Amino acid sequence: MNLILFDPAETATPLPLTDPRAQHILDVLRRSVGETFDAGLINGPHGKGTLAAIDPLTLTLTFSWGSVPPPLDPLTLIIGLPRPQTARKILQEATALGVSALHFVLTDKGESNYARSTLWSSGEWRRHLVAGAEQAFDTRLPEVTHGRTLAEVITALPHNAARLALDNYEACDALSECHLLRDIPKPPIPVVLALGSERGWAPRDRDQLRAGGFTLVHLGPRVLRVETACIAALALVKARLGSMQEPACRRF
Amino acid sequence: MNLILFDPAETATPLPLTDPRAQHILDVLRRSVGETFDAGLINGPHGKGTLAAIDPLTLTLTFSWGSVPPPLDPLTLIIGLPRPQTARKILQEATALGVSALHFVLTDKGESNYARSTLWSSGEWRRHLVAGAEQAFDTRLPEVTHGRTLAEVITALPHNAARLALDNYEACDALSECHLLRDIPKPPIPVVLALGSERGWAPRDRDQLRAGGFTLVHLGPRVLRVETACIAALALVKARLGSMQEPACRRF
Numbered sequence: 001m002n003l004i005l006f007d008p009a010e011t012a013t014p015l016p017l018t019d020p021r022a023q024h025i026l027d028v029l030r031r032s033v034g035e036t037f038d039a040g041l042i043n044g045p046h047g048k049g050t051l052a053a054i055d056p057l058t059l060t061l062t063f064s065w066g067s068v069p070p071p072l073d074p075l076t077l078i079i080g081l082p083r084p085q086t087a088r089k090i091l092q093e094a095t096a097l098g099v100s101a102l103h104f105v106l107t108d109k110g111e112s113n114y115a116r117s118t119l120w121s122s123g124e125w126r127r128h129l130v131a132g133a134e135q136a137f138d139t140r141l142p143e144v145t146h147g148r149t150l151a152e153v154i155t156a157l158p159h160n161a162a163r164l165a166l167d168n169y170e171a172c173d174a175l176s177e178c179h180l181l182r183d184i185p186k187p188p189i190p191v192v193l194a195l196g197s198e199r200g201w202a203p204r205d206r207d208q209l210r211a212g213g214f215t216l217v218h219l220g221p222r223v224l225r226v227e228t229a230c231i232a233a234l235a236l237v238k239a240r241l242g243s244m245q246e247p248a249c250r251r252f
Numbered sequence: 253m254n255l256i257l258f259d260p261a262e263t264a265t266p267l268p269l270t271d272p273r274a275q276h277i278l279d280v281l282r283r284s285v286g287e288t289f290d291a292g293l294i295n296g297p298h299g300k301g302t303l304a305a306i307d308p309l310t311l312t313l314t315f316s317w318g319s320v321p322p323p324l325d326p327l328t329l330i331i332g333l334p335r336p337q338t339a340r341k342i343l344q345e346a347t348a349l350g351v352s353a354l355h356f357v358l359t360d361k362g363e364s365n366y367a368r369s370t371l372w373s374s375g376e377w378r379r380h381l382v383a384g385a386e387q388a389f390d391t392r393l394p395e396v397t398h399g400r401t402l403a404e405v406i407t408a409l410p411h412n413a414a415r416l417a418l419d420n421y422e423a424c425d426a427l428s429e430c431h432l433l434r435d436i437p438k439p440p441i442p443v444v445l446a447l448g449s450e451r452g453w454a455p456r457d458r459d460q461l462r463a464g465g466f467t468l469v470h471l472g473p474r475v476l477r478v479e480t481a482c483i484a485a486l487a488l489v490k491a492r493l494g495s496m497q498e499p500a501c502r503r504f
Binding site: 002093096097098135136137138168169170171172174175176177218219220221222223224225228231232233234235236238239243244245246247248249 | 254345348349350387388389390420421422423424426427428429470471472473474475476477480483484485486487488490491495496497498499500501
């Protein structure tokens with residue numbers, strides 16, 4: 001946790017000691033009364049929190065807010081609904097990497113059971129976004145949907161987006177060499193990157209992707225886990241979008 | 253597990269049913285006697301295994317071996333010894349991504365306790381390499397060392413290697429834009445990529461890296477976990493080395 005994020009409503013009341021953020025402030029950051037820590041308002045400004053008082057059951061915190069971080073990358077990820085353990089990693093890592101939107105979709109080979117996981121029904125999914133943003137020293141969370149069909153999500157994509165789908169079987173173009181990304185204008189148009197579930201795309205999924213204007217691309221001869229492929233592909237796309245040029249130290 | 257790997261000595265004797273590979277052949281691949289599966293000899297050829305007999309305590313397997321996969325990428329990773337849980341992920345993911353060598357080094361800010369983990373003393377570390385190679389459909393494992401100092405490892409690097417160290421604090425150049433990688437000759441010279449431990453590099457580490465010919469580079473404004481930074485940086489370097497151009501389907 002490089003930054004501790006709060007929902008706006010949470011900043012008006014004391015923080016229960018049972019909240020993991022309270023433990024982090026006391027046990028990891030070892031802050032005493034009067035000391036400060038890096039804080040942020042979710043989808044709002046960066047700032048400083050001050051530990052104003054330690055009570056038997058709560059911490060009293062005060063805040064001073066600064067500037068709002070820049071927008072997220074114009075990058076949408078579509079992912080065939082994976083098993084919950086994989087979805088947790090993707091929620092956190094894709095947020096840390098700065099995508100604007102994450103759509104977990106039903107595909108032909110996907111397990112529709114996964115959509116009924118408590119990850120989605122309990123709201124747990126949002127915790128992984130917050131953890132990813134806190135890691136990345138950002139306050140912004142991506143938009144997330146889950147359980148819609150691939151076709152529904154494709155229909156709702158921005159019209160001008162460059163559309164790429166990773167495929168180990170039928171892709172001819174390497175993502176790393178792909179003209180769609182090489183010739184991307186500045187400022188960049190939105191990019192949509194689609195990944196199948198663990199079992200990959202079914203023929204009907206590929207038909208929908210192609211009809212939706214997607215180019216099938218690959219990541220080379222080595223077969224990667226979905227979450228690894230996500231990170232590798234996002235890194236390659238972000239490099240082409242020019243969103244890895246400014247160093248992190250300017251933000252601290 | 254896209255491929256099941258065996259040490260050469262293991263192919264001469266029946267496989268105990270308690271071995272996870274036996275369970276995988278029966279329960280995940282659901283093979284019956286006479287059926288085949290994708291197999292490989294560690295650091296040797298790809299091939300096919302045949303389930304010849306199911307006995308009360310063992311599986312009898314026979315093998316036919318084919319071609320040896322191409323060499324790994326000329327890519328060495330140096331990593332400040334991280335906590336064991338992070339090291340496990342890096343061992344597996346860096347192997348899946350095809351690095352030739354992985355050196356887990358002692359740095360000034362590293363926890364020397366981590367070097368005494370059972371991950372290293374029990375030989376468990378090698379299991380994660382095998383899992384990574386099986387995932388990637390490759391038979392080759394990288395060379396791994398752990399517990400040497402950063403200075404010792406730098407001294408033993410190939411003389412002609414391009415040397416890059418990730419740094420969130422003092423790097424001026426973006427890895428994605430870095431001239432050292434843009435101007436890499438074909439066939440490529442070896443590339444060495446160094447990452448600090450969770451707490452980053454200390455001033456003395458940076459001095460050693462600079463004296464050893466390393467250029468400090470960054471991955472952009474977002475602060476990533478060590479294992480995420482590893483995957484993202486390896487993807488960018490591999491793209492520049494040209495090692496993501498051939499699709500995986502040619503290997504199946």
